[in-house]
Amino acid sequence: MCGIIGYTGSEDVKEILLDALELLEYRGYDSAGIAVKEEKTGETKVCKCAGRVSDLRMICETEKLLSTCGIGHTRWATHGGVNDSNAHPHRCGRVTLVHNGIIENYRELASDSGLTDKLVSETDSEVVAALLNYYYKDDPKEAIKKTVKRLTGTFALVILFEDCPDVIYSVRNVSPIVATLCKEGAMLASDLTALCRFTNEYFVVPEYHILELHKDHIVMTDFDDHVVEPEFLTVDWQLNAAGKNGYPFYMEKEIMEQPLAIEQTIRGRIVHGLPDFTADGVPDHIFTDCDRICIVACGTAMHAGLVAQALVKSIIHMHIDVELASEFMYSDPVIDEKTLVIAVSQSGETIDTLEALKYAKKRGATCLSVINVKGSSIARESDYVLYTCAGPEIAVASTKAYTTQLSVFYLMTAKMAQLRGIFTEEETLCFIRELERTPDTIKEVLESRKEIHIVAKKVLSAKDLFMIGRGLDHSALLEGSLKLKEVSYIHSEAYASGELKHGPIALITQDTPVVAAATQEKLLSKELSNIREVKSRGADVLLFIKKALAGNLDQEYEVITLPDMRDEFMVLPTSVALQLLAYYVSSDKGFDVDKPRNLAKVVTVE
Numbered sequence: 330m331c332g333i334i335g336y337t338g339s340e341d342v343k344e345i346l347l348d349a350l351e352l353l354e355y356r357g358y359d360s361a362g363i364a365v366k367e368e369k370t371g372e373t374k375v376c377k378c379a380g381r382v383s384d385l386r387m388i389c390e391t392e393k394l395l396s397t398c399g400i401g402h403t404r405w406a407t408h409g410g411v412n413d414s415n416a417h418p419h420r421c422g423r424v425t426l427v428h429n430g431i432i433e434n435y436r437e438l439a440s441d442s443g444l445t446d447k448l449v450s451e452t453d454s455e456v457v458a459a460l461l462n463y464y465y466k467d468d469p470k471e472a473i474k475k476t477v478k479r480l481t482g483t484f485a486l487v488i489l490f491e492d493c494p495d496v497i498y499s500v501r502n503v504s505p506i507v508a509t510l511c512k513e514g515a516m517l518a519s520d521l522t523a524l525c526r527f528t529n530e531y532f533v534v535p536e537y538h539i540l541e542l543h544k545d546h547i548v549m550t551d552f553d554d555h556v557v558e559p560e561f562l563t564v565d566w567q568l569n570a571a572g573k574n575g576y577p578f579y580m581e582k583e584i585m586e587q588p589l590a591i592e593q594t595i596r597g598r599i600v601h602g603l604p605d606f607t608a609d610g611v612p613d614h615i616f617t618d619c620d621r622i623c624i625v626a627c628g629t630a631m632h633a634g635l636v637a638q639a640l641v642k643s644i645i646h647m648h649i650d651v652e653l654a655s656e657f658m659y660s661d662p663v664i665d666e667k668t669l670v671i672a673v674s675q676s677g678e679t680i681d682t683l684e685a686l687k688y689a690k691k692r693g694a695t696c697l698s699v700i701n702v703k704g705s706s707i708a709r710e711s712d713y714v715l716y717t718c719a720g721p722e723i724a725v726a727s728t729k730a731y732t733t734q735l736s737v738f739y740l741m742t743a744k745m746a747q748l749r750g751i752f753t754e755e756e757t758l759c760f761i762r763e764l765e766r767t768p769d770t771i772k773e774v775l776e777s778r779k780e781i782h783i784v785a786k787k788v789l790s791a792k793d794l795f796m797i798g799r800g801l802d803h804s805a806l807l808e809g810s811l812k813l814k815e816v817s818y819i820h821s822e823a824y825a826s827g828e829l830k831h832g833p834i835a836l837i838t839q840d841t842p843v844v845a846a847a848t849q850e851k852l853l854s855k856e857l858s859n860i861r862e863v864k865s866r867g868a869d870v871l872l873f874i875k876k877a878l879a880g881n882l883d884q885e886y887e888v889i890t891l892p893d894m895r896d897e898f899m900v901l902p903t904s905v906a907l908q909l910l911a912y913y914v915s916s917d918k919g920f921d922v923d924k925p926r927n928l929a930k931v932v933t934v935e
């Protein structure tokens with residue numbers, strides 16, 4: 330939602346803050362700003378603007394900012410438009426802060442405390458700065474406690490007090506803050522991406538604890554002033570993993586990293602050829618005790634859940650729901666102690682998913698999460714966690730997180746089938762062997778990316794586009810359609826092929842390209858007849874088809890053949906091909922593929 334960074338130490342803080350904000354910009358990129366404590370005077374200097382971090386960097390070049398202590402912020406607007414005044418940091422009197430989250434009662438706070446006429450922005454965050462200044466009587470922690478007790482909503486606050494040179498204060502509720510102490514000094518950030526350049530040791534700041542960053546030490550206290558020692562974790566990301574490594578966009582790099590990401594995700598969870606979650610601390614009984622499964626997630630993570638649903642229904646013959654996390658609590662879900670709730674999230678910070686998980690826990694469900702970021706809020710809220718090993722995913726459009734989530738679900742399906750006596754050991758071994766072919770199969774798709782780039786050019790000018798498929802192909806196309814929508818701004822809709830003739834086919838014209846997928850042998854003939862229906866109405870068809878089925882084509886289509894896997898695994902190569910399609914359309918249109926308009930990588934507002 331927003332990116333936050335803070336540093337105090339021995340180094341020039343301006344470059345550290347600006348470099349970190351570039352790494353955090355994927356969290357929100359409407360505007361950016363920094364506040365630093367002047368080395369000589371201790372005065373707080375603020376530089377901020379609407380626009381990208383590159384615009385902020387230009388402004389900072391004109392300012393003499395000699396400092397080793399400061400905070401920074403990249404914004405995804407919630408309250409107030411995108412302009413310089415609403416950019417963070419916000420200063421009021423002797424307090425300067427940056428904020429990630431939403432303060433729901435900010436208007437009442439401003440009017441009740443007579444602060445309204447002191448405000449210059451439209452933001453909830455500035456009200457917090459004004460309240461902190463109101464309570465600040467030379468004791469930062471007292472001011473923080475008094476202020477926080479009046480806040481309703483979510484917040485990660487990072488604060489500078491005028492009279493406390495070199496010290497950064499922070500407190501959070503729901504919105505994330507991670508911190509570390511390294512040789513360069515003490516740092517905190519919204520997520521690890523900004524810290525992993527300096528260290529792979531970090532800790533998560535607990536909610537309602539006050540963190541003090543000093544140049545050479547950290548103090549953390551609860552609201553009763555008890556000192557609490559940080560619980561350090563180790564991040565196993567490669568330190569340079571957060572860079573582009575020569576690719577023009579993170580999205581391309583992350584698409585190309587999928588074979589390795591999948592290999593790392595399944596490695597260690599296959600023992601003697603069989604699925605094994607022992608190393609994850611996930612006991613087998615959670616897969617046998619439950620009589621229903623409910624997956625809660627958003628966006629791409631929800632699409633991964635749809636694939637899991639198809640696998641569990643077809644192989645385990647068990648009831649499994651996939652719920653949009655944002656709808657979950659309001660849809661009277663059937664959840665009890667016999668339900669296994671699985672939260673899926675790349676960031677582990679999506680508040681819709683976090684709140685859904687908390688709701689499920691209250692209803693007695695066993696909660697397992699499939700998460701990419703260690704120590705994230707959803708991971709900490711779960712009874713059990715299966716981490717994907719995708720490494721940092723910076724592009725807003727999720728790619729390697731999705732295919733590694735699928736990999737976990739294939740392992741989980743095999744595990745459940747084996748435990749419930751649905752698969753014999755030999756059938757389980759065969760299923761896992763097919764999963765182990767995935768990295769090489771995806772490499773084959775990546776090797777055909779030039780071919781996909783060529784056909785991508787045929788949809789560059791499309792305003793509307795349909796994606797049609799049946800069964801697992803439909804699930805893959807829902808994700809492929811989201812990818813295309815969010816990075817190319819083409820209005821793409823994915824439909825179950827058989828559903829098109831019940832209304833939407835009215836929209837098919839010669840100006841409406843159709844992307845079709847046909848990888849499920851048992852559905853091929855019906856899929857081909859649906860494709861003929863749209864072609865006969867003038868649509869140009871781009872067909873992604875499993876190689877072994879390509880011999881059945883009786884008409885001319887733009888065809889991308891996909892390397893063969895067992896039908897139930899074909900969603901993996903199909904999805905990677907669709908990711909490449911979306912990527913090339915967006916990059917050929919000249920868009921900033923990694924930072925699509927209006928979006929942010931992590932949505933921490935409901």
Ligand code: AGP
Pocket residue numbers: 627628629630673674675676677678679682725726727728812815929930931932
């Ligand atoms: C994916 O391309 C989107 N950017 C978005 O739908 C994302 O999957 C969704 O916001 C969920 O994020 P999470 O996996 O971090 O919870």
